[in-house]
Amino acid sequence: MHKRIYLLLLLLVTGITQAQVPLYHWRSHLSFNDVIAVTEADGKVFAATSQGLFSYNQSDNSVETFTRVEGLSDAGISAIGWSDAAGMLVIGYSNGNIDLLEGETIHNISAIKRKTNLTRKSINQITTDGSDAYLSCGFGIVKLNLEKREISETWLIGNGGASVMVNALTIDNTYYWAATANGIYRARKDEPNLQDYANWEQQTSVPGSTDDFTAIASFQNEVYAFDNTAKQLYRWNGNYWQTAFTGINDCLNLTSSDDQLVITRSGSVDVFNGSSLSSITTYSPEIVQWQTISPSDAFAGNGGNLWIGDSKFGMVERTAGGSFQQIIPDGPADNLGASLSSGDGTVFAATGSKSGDVFLPAEVHLLSNGEWHTINANTTTNLDNVNDLVRVASVPGNPDRFYGASWGKGLIAFDNLQATAHYDASNSPLEAYGDNLCWIGGLSFDRNNNLWMTNAFVEHQVKVLKEDGSWVSLKYPGLESTDNFVGDILATKSGIKWVIITNVGLFAFDDNRTIDDQTDDKYRKLTVRSVFSNNETTISRLYSNIQCMTEDHDGALWVGTGKGVVEYYNPDKVFDTSDFYGIQPGVDLGDGLYHPLLEKEVVTSIAVDGGNRKWFGTKNSGAFLFSDDGQTLIRQFNTDNSPLLSNNIKSITINAKNGEVFFATDYGIQSYMSDASGGNQTFENVYVFPNPVRETYHGDITIDGLMDQSTVKITDIAGNLVFQTTSNGGRAIWNGKDSYGRRVNTGVYLVFCSDQNGDQSFVSKLLFIR
Numbered sequence: 058m059h060k061r062i063y064l065l066l067l068l069l070v071t072g073i074t075q076a077q078v079p080l081y082h083w084r085s086h087l088s089f090n091d092v093i094a095v096t097e098a099d100g101k102v103f104a105a106t107s108q109g110l111f112s113y114n115q116s117d118n119s120v121e122t123f124t125r126v127e128g129l130s131d132a133g134i135s136a137i138g139w140s141d142a143a144g145m146l147v148i149g150y151s152n153g154n155i156d157l158l159e160g161e162t163i164h165n166i167s168a169i170k171r172k173t174n175l176t177r178k179s180i181n182q183i184t185t186d187g188s189d190a191y192l193s194c195g196f197g198i199v200k201l202n203l204e205k206r207e208i209s210e211t212w213l214i215g216n217g218g219a220s221v222m223v224n225a226l227t228i229d230n231t232y233y234w235a236a237t238a239n240g241i242y243r244a245r246k247d248e249p250n251l252q253d254y255a256n257w258e259q260q261t262s263v264p265g266s267t268d269d270f271t272a273i274a275s276f277q278n279e280v281y282a283f284d285n286t287a288k289q290l291y292r293w294n295g296n297y298w299q300t301a302f303t304g305i306n307d308c309l310n311l312t313s314s315d316d317q318l319v320i321t322r323s324g325s326v327d328v329f330n331g332s333s334l335s336s337i338t339t340y341s342p343e344i345v346q347w348q349t350i351s352p353s354d355a356f357a358g359n360g361g362n363l364w365i366g367d368s369k370f371g372m373v374e375r376t377a378g379g380s381f382q383q384i385i386p387d388g389p390a391d392n393l394g395a396s397l398s399s400g401d402g403t404v405f406a407a408t409g410s411k412s413g414d415v416f417l418p419a420e421v422h423l424l425s426n427g428e429w430h431t432i433n434a435n436t437t438t439n440l441d442n443v444n445d446l447v448r449v450a451s452v453p454g455n456p457d458r459f460y461g462a463s464w465g466k467g468l469i470a471f472d473n474l475q476a477t478a479h480y481d482a483s484n485s486p487l488e489a490y491g492d493n494l495c496w497i498g499g500l501s502f503d504r505n506n507n508l509w510m511t512n513a514f515v516e517h518q519v520k521v522l523k524e525d526g527s528w529v530s531l532k533y534p535g536l537e538s539t540d541n542f543v544g545d546i547l548a549t550k551s552g553i554k555w556v557i558i559t560n561v562g563l564f565a566f567d568d569n570r571t572i573d574d575q576t577d578d579k580y581r582k583l584t585v586r587s588v589f590s591n592n593e594t595t596i597s598r599l600y601s602n603i604q605c606m607t608e609d610h611d612g613a614l615w616v617g618t619g620k621g622v623v624e625y626y627n628p629d630k631v632f633d634t635s636d637f638y639g640i641q642p643g644v645d646l647g648d649g650l651y652h653p654l655l656e657k658e659v660v661t662s663i664a665v666d667g668g669n670r671k672w673f674g675t676k677n678s679g680a681f682l683f684s685d686d687g688q689t690l691i692r693q694f695n696t697d698n699s700p701l702l703s704n705n706i707k708s709i710t711i712n713a714k715n716g717e718v719f720f721a722t723d724y725g726i727q728s729y730m731s732d733a734s735g736g737n738q739t740f741e742n743v744y745v746f747p748n749p750v751r752e753t754y755h756g757d758i759t760i761d762g763l764m765d766q767s768t769v770k771i772t773d774i775a776g777n778l779v780f781q782t783t784s785n786g787g788r789a790i791w792n793g794k795d796s797y798g799r800r801v802n803t804g805v806y807l808v809f810c811s812d813q814n815g816d817q818s819f820v821s822k823l824l825f826i827r
Contacts, residue, residue, distance in 0.1 A: 085124040086726040092366035098139035104372040125700035138183030143203035149180025196220035218254040229275040236270035274311035276318040283308035317357040341381040389422035390431035392725035397710035400451035409445030419443035439476035450500035462497035488515035499545035511543040535582035587641040617660030642687035664709040667786020668733035674706030733785035736765025740819035749824035
């Protein structure tokens with residue numbers, strides 16, 4: 058079965074489309090390619106990645122995903138295990154947290170996570186036996202009573218009762234066998250007190266008795282264990298240990314069924330049927346294509362199928378007949394999205410980094426028409442040997458055409474998911490510096506569709522690819538030094554371009570609409586300063602750690618720094634006065650004191666929604682939504698009060714068409730449907746959702762497709778006013794109640810819309826069922 062079938066089934070299961078994501082609803086946009094564990098569960102197969110998991114229903118081929126949005130308590134899954142007796146999936150995390158998935162209900166057990174005296178809390182493997190689950194942890198073994206949903210015992214099995222890293226556990230008819238970082242230990246199942254370390258016997262007869270054993274399984278009255286120190290698989294036949302399967306020098310996991318032992322290795326899955334060993338070293342060509350397989354876990358299913366979790370290809374099923382099929386939910390190919398941007402309904406994620414420590418292959422994820430696509434050297438030409446795409450800018454009005462800035466390899470042009478051109482010092486005015494590397498740090502289109510970019514470390518640090526395809530190189534005093542590390546660039550509506558000079562400040566220039574003639578240009582290099590004065594006290598602050606910048610709907614420039622936010626409400630006057638200062642907006646906490654906006658936060662990203670409100674991403678505290686002037690906190694999202702995977706927000710962008718806010722975290726991409734969207738030029742695309750409002754629906758009703766700050770009045774069919782509001786950009790919200798707070802009666806209601814000046818209007822109908 059082709060992969061695309063599963064993507065369509067996923068959309069049918071969730072019932073969510075891009076156009077009608079419910080208001081205030083969260084979505085995860087995670088990669089499920091990197092599967093770390095698989096297990097069979099009552100007609101389903103579960104596959105886990107570090108950030109979430111999905112199930113495949115073998116009877117109807119449906120796929121369902123589970124992330125923090127769907128109720129998982131944490132991120133960083135490290136192991137899963139299924140109990141037939143309890144009807145539960147046990148989910149273990151690297152921080153010791155535990156979730157129990159029972160049907161659609163998730164129960165959390167956080168006792169290990171909350172322990173302050175444990176340094177190694179990771180749950181490495183989960184083994185179930187009846188209604189008990191045994192967690193192999195970084196300090197020992199935890200026995201979990203699934204019926205009571207509580208920890209019943211903790212076994213510290215190291216010498217003298219010391220904690221020891223337990224990597225895996227298996228159970229045979231007589232013993233518990235534990236593979237640890239200090240050899241193999243076993244204990245009798247009928248021993249009543251396994252919390253006493255003296256009842257655990259270290260297996261001194263195994264070669265390398267104190268080595269790091271990372272996998273263990275019981276199969277046909279024998280025990281198999283892998284010694285990761287000696288790179289050797291051993292077998293216990295009931296009397297002594299011996300080498301098993303000479304030539305197997307790596308092993309990621311061991312699983313067993315009644316008639317098959319499955320050995321998962323870094324490049325193969327080996328299956329032992331009791332008499333012979335067979336190997337899977339590739340999948341079908343339509344799955345593997347240009348890559349080698351990378352299995353991480355595998356098991357033999359009840360129906361004779363083999364289920365493989367792969368770190369590149371998601372979950373792969375090999376049927377009893379020998380055919381392969383790939384099962385994977387829709388999403389980016391990986392969770393590396395670090396820089397987000399959007400244009401005309403399409404969301405882009407660039408995956409590169411400017412760190413210089415690790416060079417990541419060039420890659421872009423994009424969400425278009427409700428489906429994710431990943432573009433890299435495996436899917437298109439012109440990306441071979443290109444690394445670190447750090448910024449994407451789409452051509453205004455045509456999101457199929459966009460450009461990627463490479464931190465080291467120049468500029469890439471894309472069209473219809475294909476890389477169509479690669480510009481660098483060899484075929485364009487772009488300049489190289491150091492080992493012939495061409496560093497592009499920022500991209501921004503101006504009103505005339507000219508693409509402006511920063512070319513770091515060279516003499517002409519500003520380049521322009523004009524709409525007609527010609528190039529211009531610009532050199533400005535103060536910006537020509539190779540010591541200046543130029544980053545992002547922003548072309549504002551007024552024509553001024555702003556450049557971030559890392560650890561220095563900003564550089565502003567105006568080409569006076571004559572790109573080819575620099576004689577009439579204005580420019581200025583400046584540090585970022587803010588001034589606050591209440592006529593009694595004047596506070597001046599200097600900022601050097603400049604992270605990001607954006608322009609709001611009123612033309613104000615907002616700058617994110619390592620110590621909060623600075624606003625320039627009159628940025629066009631940058632060339633007119635020597636004392637050019639910004640302000641750090643004060644947050645109103647009702648105490649009459651000055652509280653600078655996010656002054657203790659590293660502000661990594663700023664986005665402006667349809668209502669001109671400001672979304673701020675921070676390095677340590679999640680995301681914040683403030684009013685248009687930055688003085689009123691509307692919402693804060695972090696890992697404690699929302700499904701956010703991480704409080705480290707790398708980037709934020711907003712799909713202006715529907716108001717969905719996208720967050721790139723260090724764990725992956727998520728989104729939130731906001732109550733503001735971009736304003737339209739007319740009322741021709743107004744729609745009400747849901748419509749009709751059925752008696753079972755009790756959420757907010759949205760009126761979308763409005764002009765900016767439209768007046769919206771809702772009346773009954775007789776013309777009596779029920780509700781009135783002003784839209785946030787192109788979206789208005791009604792809770793379905795009248796001015797007295799009562800849910801309105803069943804009937805047809807009229808929605809009257811008019812623009813700010815009363816020049817345009819529109820009327821829509823809404824059926825309300827109580």
